[in-house]
Amino acid sequence: MGRLIVVSNRVAKPTETKGSAGGLAVAIFGALKDTGGVWFGWSGEVVSEAVAHAGPTLVEEGTVTFATVGLVRRDYDQYYRGFSNATLWPVFHYRNDLAAYERDDYAGYRRVNAWLAHKLVKLLAPDDIIWVHDYHLIPFADALRREGIGNRIGFFLHTPFPAPQVLLNVPPHEELIKSLCCYDVVGFQTDTDRGAFHDYLVRHAHGTVSEQGEIEAFGRRLRTDVYRIGVFPDEIAREAERNESRQHVLELKQSLEGRELVMSVDRLDYSKGLVERFKAFERLLENAPQWRGNVTLVQIAPPTRADVESYQEIRHNLEYEAGRINGRFSGLDYTPIRYLNQRYARSQLMSLFRESQVGFVTPLRDGMNLVAKEYVAAQNPEDPGVLVLSEFAGAAAELCAAVLVNPHDIAGMAEALERALAMPLAERRQRHEVNMAALRKNDLGTWRDRFLADLRGEPYG
CATH class of the missing domain: 3.40.50.2000 (Glycogen Phosphorylase B;)
Structure with a gap:
């Protein structure tokens, strides 16, 4: 069994994975420990060009490697403050009145996803599976595919997914959905969110969706499901x-x-x-x-x-x-x-x-x-x-x-x-x-284990 590679906008510090009360960091760290793996993403720091391009900082914690990179000011402004949080966050929460869109911010969002993917490629092995989290990283699998990566890649959206008529307010909406279809498994919090994604694919992307959530769109096949995140x-x-x-x-x-x-x-x-x-x-x-x-x-x-x-x-x-x-x-x-x-x-x-x-x-x-x-x-x-x-x-x-x-x-x-x-x-x-x-019935471990079983193509339970 290959390693698990977790990719998120922010990476928890090793000390944040040791709480006794559970939490997302504890659940992900537990999954990583089972097979060994890497947690990769932004360190949360804005750094100089030299530091950003020096390569990921690696910290070992048992069988888990925490791999982080810093962002330069322009990338932070365009990728994080800009398209992620000034465009996607309000639209995904049905607040189009608060959304702002700039082409330069979207270009920065795609650029940073491609740059992060390129950094991760050097850490991957052929049998690793990759689990990507949240709206900041929608194009991440697309960027990895362009790098020649054929590994299984899953995506989980922690926010709501908006109805098509709301999403259409984001000018590059089709590119975003096409990028989501580069994943093998896409997970949502609720049936409503999953239904909104399916609705977009059928109405606006000429895709097909089976009753089991099997999708064909943009020349790709993938599956979707609802994975309700929980607590312990x-x-x-x-x-x-x-x-x-x-x-x-x-x-x-x-x-x-x-x-x-x-x-x-x-x-x-x-x-x-x-x-x-x-x-x-x-x-x-x-x-x-x-x-x-x-x-x-x-x-x-x-x-x-x-x-x-x-x-x-x-x-x-x-x-x-x-x-x-x-x-x-x-x-x-x-x-x-x-x-x-x-x-x-x-x-x-x-x-x-x-x-x-x-x-x-x-x-x-x-x-x-x-x-x-x-x-x-x-x-x-x-x-x-x-x-x-x-x-x-x-x-x-x-x-x-x-x-x-x-x-x-x-x-x-x-x-x-x-x-x-x-x-x-x-x-x-x-x-x-x-x-x-x-x-x-649906605790945090169930959420994690169900998603990873589907991503690996294994039966759950």
């Missing part, structure tokens, strides 16, 4: 319980003074529906005065892509809304919204989830949303909190016992919060059991 729920539960007596948890409980806690954790991103969430919490306090002074929303939203203008705007809007709402409802001893624009360790977050009565996860659009799954896994099964979840998160297809909401319906979200806060213990336990069963 029992490990999260143990970690949350282990940390529930830590100082940060005790300080939070003391500061709440017996109030109910609604927890939200997101990257600071316009796809997460943060402003709508704040307005829904405001509507709860308006419509249900009995909760004024008796419930607190803690929103943790660490900054991301701070050098992209649209992200600066969402931070400004969120700070304004938090200040406005707190100005309306605060008292000398009460602040309804605690907005924290900083990072917390994963172990801290899991224990905070366990202490909360409601998990409020309401993205406008999300590929999966692992925060929703982590929230469920972290709960005390004897006294679990309630997950209020957007129907537009991929996780909604599995977590059917969550209280599902439309994040554009402010009044509906406020009603869902009130229902969750007042939910009887027996119902909360029943919902938690159903959701935990779903998490255990």
Whole structure:
């Protein structure tokens, strides 16, 4: 059996693969350890031309090689800030109004993918299989094929895949889909995402799609499937319980003074529906005065892509809304919204989830949303909190016992919060059991192993 070669935009540091609570880095590292392999991609650093072209930096960790390269400023601006995050990210999240397209950025996106592929070629053996991750690297297999690589190559999209009429707003949409067809297996988070890809191929590429997901298009044959990324729920539960007596948890409980806690954790991103969430919490306090002074929303939203203008705007809007709402409802001893624009360790977050009565996860659009799954896994099964979840998160297809909401319906979200806060213990336990069963059935290991079995052409299980 050949090695596994994982390719992602950013490569986890070796120290980030040793957490006890699971996570994507742990799952990928576990797969790499099984057969030996390479994790290849960008180091996250902007470097000089000389450093970038010197070749990958190699770090050995047992049977796994971490191979990273830096990007020069022009490549970072065009490939990462430009086409990846100013064009593809908003369009894939159905925000064409925020998308910007520049031909030079797209040229840089293709150029960097080709350059990265050329760097990887020197590390490949003929029987290696290659697993490429996410929208930054759609043309990666195309670039490898042009280098003469015939290895099996799979691609997994962590974001949503947009409906054809949305994708058509990206001028080089046909080139992107043609590049996706250079993979042998293409995986999606949900049936909706997979269906959108199939719809494009049939309607706009004259392709054919079988009921089993076998595709013929652009002179290539490939297969698609749905692989729902998960978590390791029992490990999260143990970690949350282990940390529930830590100082940060005790300080939070003391500061709440017996109030109910609604927890939200997101990257600071316009796809997460943060402003709508704040307005829904405001509507709860308006419509249900009995909760004024008796419930607190803690929103943790660490900054991301701070050098992209649209992200600066969402931070400004969120700070304004938090200040406005707190100005309306605060008292000398009460602040309804605690907005924290900083990072917390994963172990801290899991224990905070366990202490909360409601998990409020309401993205406008999300590929999966692992925060929703982590929230469920972290709960005390004897006294679990309630997950209020957007129907537009991929996780909604599995977590059917969550209280599902439309994040554009402010009044509906406020009603869902009130229902969750007042939910009887027996119902909360029943919902938690159903959701935990779903998490255990499709955990992170299942996601990984199913995809790799299909990529290798082996039966799963």
